[in-house]
Amino acid sequence: xxxxxxxxxxxxxxxxxxxxxxxxxxxxxxxxxxxxxxxxxxxxxxxxxxxxxxxxxxxxxxxxxxxxxxxxxxxxxxxxxxxxxxxxxxxxxxxxxxxxxxxxxxxxxxxxxxxxxxxxxxxxxxxxxxxxxxxxxxxxxxxxxxxxxxxxxxxxxxxxxxxxxxxxxxxxxxxxxxxxxxxxxxxxxxxxxxxxxxxxxxxxxxxxxxxxxxxxxxxxxxxxxxxxxxxxxxxxxxxxxxxxxxxxxxxxxxxxxxxxxxxxxxxxxxxxxxxxxxxx
Numbered sequence: 001x002x003x004x005x006x007x008x009x010x011x012x013x014x015x016x017x018x019x020x021x022x023x024x025x026x027x028x029x030x031x032x033x034x035x036x037x038x039x040x041x042x043x044x045x046x047x048x049x050x051x052x053x054x055x056x057x058x059x060x061x062x063x064x065x066x067x068x069x070x071x072x073x074x075x076x077x078x079x080x081x082x083x084x085x086x087x088x089x090x091x092x093x094x095x096x097x098x099x100x101x102x103x104x105x106x107x108x109x110x111x112x113x114x115x116x117x118x119x120x121x122x123x124x125x126x127x128x129x130x131x132x133x134x135x136x137x138x139x140x141x142x143x144x145x146x147x148x149x150x151x152x153x154x155x156x157x158x159x160x161x162x163x164x165x166x167x168x169x170x171x172x173x174x175x176x177x178x179x180x181x182x183x184x185x186x187x188x189x190x191x192x193x194x195x196x197x198x199x200x201x202x203x204x205x206x207x208x209x210x211x212x213x214x215x216x217x218x219x220x221x222x223x224x225x226x227x228x229x230x231x232x233x234x235x236x237x238x239x240x241x242x243x244x245x246x247x248x249x250x251x252x253x254x255x256x257x258x259x260x261x262x263x264x265x266x267x268x269x270x271x272x273x274x275x276x277x278x279x280x
Contacts, residue, residue, distance in 0.1 A: 003259040004031065010080065011089035011256075012036045014067050014142050017044045019211045020161065021093030022052070023245035024252050028091075029058040031253065034084045037062045038076065038094075038142075059084060067094040067138040073145040086149035089256055091159045092142055095135040099216060100127025101175035120174065128175040135179035136186070143190060143201075150199045157256045158194075160187045160203040161248075162267050164274055167205070172217070172229075184267050191265030200264040202255040207271025208233050209243045238273035 011028050015021040016037030028035045029052050037052075037060065039045040045062030052060040063079065065072040080087060104118035116122060139160055150156025164170070166184045169177035184203065191201040210218060218230040226234065234240060251270045254260055269275045 003261075004253070004257045006031055006033045006089075006257070008085070009033045009088045010036070010085045011091060012038055012076075012080070012087050012142070012146050013091045013093055014038045014138070015093035015095060015161075016062070017041065017048050018093055018096075019209065020206065020245045020248050021091070022048055024091050024093065024249045025049075025060060026052050026056060027246070027249040027253055028089075028256075029053065029056040029060045032058060033089065034059040036060075036076075036080055036084075036087075038065055038067070040064060040066055067142055068133060070141050070145060073142060077145050077149070081149070086153065087146045088150060088153065088156050089158070090142060090146045090150075090156075091161075091252060091256075092139040093161050094138045094142070095161060095179075096131070096211075097173055097176040098127050098131050100124040101131040101173070102217070103172045103174070106171035123174070131175035132179045132182075135176070136182045139183055140186065147194070147199060151194070151197050154197050154199075156199040158190070158199065158201045159252050159255055160201070160267075162187070162203045162205040164205060164207055164269070164271055166267070167269075167275055187267055188265045195264060200255075200260070202260070202264060203267035204248055204251045204255065205267050205269045205271065205275075206248050207237060207243050207269070207274045209245060209248075233274075236274060236277055236279055237271070238277050241272065243270065243272060 011033045013021050013025045016025050017039040025035050025037050037045045037049045042064035049060040049062035063076045065076045108119050160183050162183045163180040165177040166180035187203040220227050248270050251268055
């Protein structure tokens with residue numbers, strides 16, 4: 001028995017045009033999974049899907065939908081069911097941070113007179129809501145919609161994408177940290193709820209990867225060199241480098257496969273040892 005075989009499987013990858021989402025989609029297609037890339041930009045989703053189909057010789061299609069719209073997700077689910085079959089896997093990659101929900105300072109400094117705007121007190125609450133909704137509701141709603149096929153079939157697997165900041169919150173990003181901590185809790189809750197129908201729910205927790213969402217924090221805009229913050233991250237990552245999205249994809253493939261058939265409710269760090277190191 002090949003436990004890493006996925007015969008007849010259909011997967012949806014939300015946030016599928018992002019660095020990690022597109023890499024997971026490519027990995028799924030490469031092992032024979034019919035894969036749907038879901039993104040807000042239809043042209044981009046379709047372009048990525050065409051490229052992946054050509055490269056991997058499998059089925060990959062792109063659809064546009066807002067992960068915060070249940071109606072839009074339901075429409076996509078109907079289209080997928082009619083074109084390639086019921087969904088048996090879901091990978092929730094939609095998410096991200098925003099400069100609007102980020103503080104300029106790591107800690108409150110009362111010596112900086114009248115500079116409260118660069119601290120917690122100056123956070124844009126609308127920006128906070130935007131980040132929290134995208135990450136949390138943007139995971140819950142796709143699960144509500146696409147897991148219906150899995151529950152009916154009494155078989156399936158769901159992956160959530162967490163972050164190192166869920167375990168120990170990073171400075172400057174309170175909204176993202178709180179949202180990802182919520183994802184961890186929701187992953188465990190849903191795993192218990194779905195266990196009687198043999199639908200497994202697990203998460204992957206990437207360490208530090210250069211993406212469009214965090215590039216402004218990790219690379220100096222002018223020089224392109226690692227910022228002081230990036231240098232601190234690398235110093236606290238025992239393997240001494242940023243991760244490669246393929247390393248998250250490999251972890252996701254394992255959790256989706258029958259090799260992990262007795263694993264549910266876990267969030268697997270893919271972090272180069274960051275979570276194991278206290279800095280001393």
